[in-house]
Amino acid sequence: MRDGGRVAAAIAVIQDMDERHKPVKLALKAWGDASRFAGAKDRAFVSGLVLDALRRRRSLSARMGGEGPRAAVLGALAFSWNWPTARIAEAAAEAPHGPGALTPEEVASLGGAPSEVAATDYPDWLEPHLARVFGENRAAEAAALSARAPIDLRVNRLKTDPVRALKALEPLRARPTGLMADALRIEAPGPADRAPPVEAIPEFGKGWFEVQDLGSQVAAAAAGEIRGQQVLDLCAGGGGKTLALAAAMGNTGQLYAYDADGRRLADTVRRAERAGVRNLQVRTPLRPDPLADLPGKMDLVFVDAPCTGSGTWRRHPDAKWRLTPAQLEKRMAEQDAVLEEAAKYVKPGGRIVYVTCSLLAEEDEDRVAAFLQGHPGFVTIDALEQIAASGQADIAALAERRTGGHFLRLTPLSASTDGFFVAVLRRAA
Ligand SMILES: C[S@@+](CC[C@H](N)C(=O)[O-])C[C@H]1O[C@@H](n2cnc3c(N)ncnc32)[C@H](O)[C@@H]1O
Secondary structure: OOHHHHHHHHHHHHHHHHHHOOOHHHHHHHHHHHOOOOOHHHHHHHHHHHHHHHHOHHHHHHHHOOOOHHHHHHHHHHHOOOOOHHHHHHHHHOOOOOOOOOOHHHHHHHOOOOOOOOOOOOOHHHHHHHHHHHHHHHHHHHHHHOOOOOEEEEEOOOOOOHHHHHHHOHHHOOEEOOOEOOEEEEOOOOOOOOOOOHHHOHHHHOOOEEEOOHHHHHHHHOOOOOOOOEEEEOOOOOOHHHHHHHHHHOOOOEEEEEOOOHHHHOOHHHHHHHOOOOOEEEEOOOOOOOOOOOOOOEEEEEEEOOOOOHHHOOOOHHHHHHOOHHHHHHHHHHHHHHHHHHHHHEEEEEEEEEEEOOOOOOOOHHHHHHHHHHOOOEEEEOHHHHHHHHOOEOHHHHHHHEEOOOEEEEOHHHHOOOOEEEEEEEEOO
């Protein structure tokens, strides 16, 4: 495909999303299925351009003076990909597949000086929510949430060590992160480039490493020292945290993985086998009372709670435009329910780790406060001390991420991670 056809395809994908209220993943898949002629480079170009247009859709639209998909895509080419106007004009005018010649207004907007436009790249209704957490810094935090994200890997200590893993990942130029001993990072690919083929590295197949955001690795480390313990991963989902917890346990003690949605657990056994995990029981909700034997027995219940995902907007930029106040309310109710459930399984003296990948206080501090009010037998303990006890992190580098005394909040701007909130609660002995 030539550039004109690729740009037209990106516009069509966003149009499909807008008209049919489709998530970007499905719209891209629909285009890919209907475009057998498109090669891997074409697909990388189109998906990169669509995601970049969505990341900054509002500010790009404001600069272009238009709301539609075409304005967002042309704006992304100019202001995210730094294409000169002449190159955009040439691609747009390409016959027969380009999206059509630029209008004089578009040419003027594309050539405009870096603007005074103050449009923020999140929906208006979130303004007070982000102001509550970030105050004056919210625009800078939102800008960092609108950037491309790197690819982070977690070295699996059950199979290898960071030195050997780094050697295996040399072709992809991975490097240590400094923050977590077992975390490696591959910088975000260029806008139109294909994602680095991590899964094609033979050692990936041997379970040497997993793709996992650095913030997610920090959150898992808040489990603390868990060797030999009884641990329940209550919202195990696809198993990302489960495998991190398993690695920290070193195949000692017993790890249970559960999720209210049994389909989400489907891959966990296979992933655990690949990772060399031998102390995991997957408990499916498809059986009656799957956790009936666990109440009051867990040293640790890990709650990777359902949330709005506002901390992951770098990777899922369409999610921020689809989020509604009603969805936030729904997630808050689910968070209360899952914390209530978690409390049942904790033994006296045991802990709950509460994690969200949301930056909204309503899902974070407020849920912990609500839980504590109803459960006077629990207190918060310092998340950072727990992370220190895990022996995996550079605590000094995390000290400034402490919030509300005992909690931790990570953001793309402050920690170069996805956004995460972490709280640790201890049940009285
Ligand atoms: C943030 S995701 C978990 C991600 C996963 N831990 C990982 O690292 O890949 C939240 C999960 O919580 C599950 N969930 C929601 N309500 C639940 C409940 N009451 N009990 C257990 N799981 C629940 C959802 O099905 C979803 O898979």
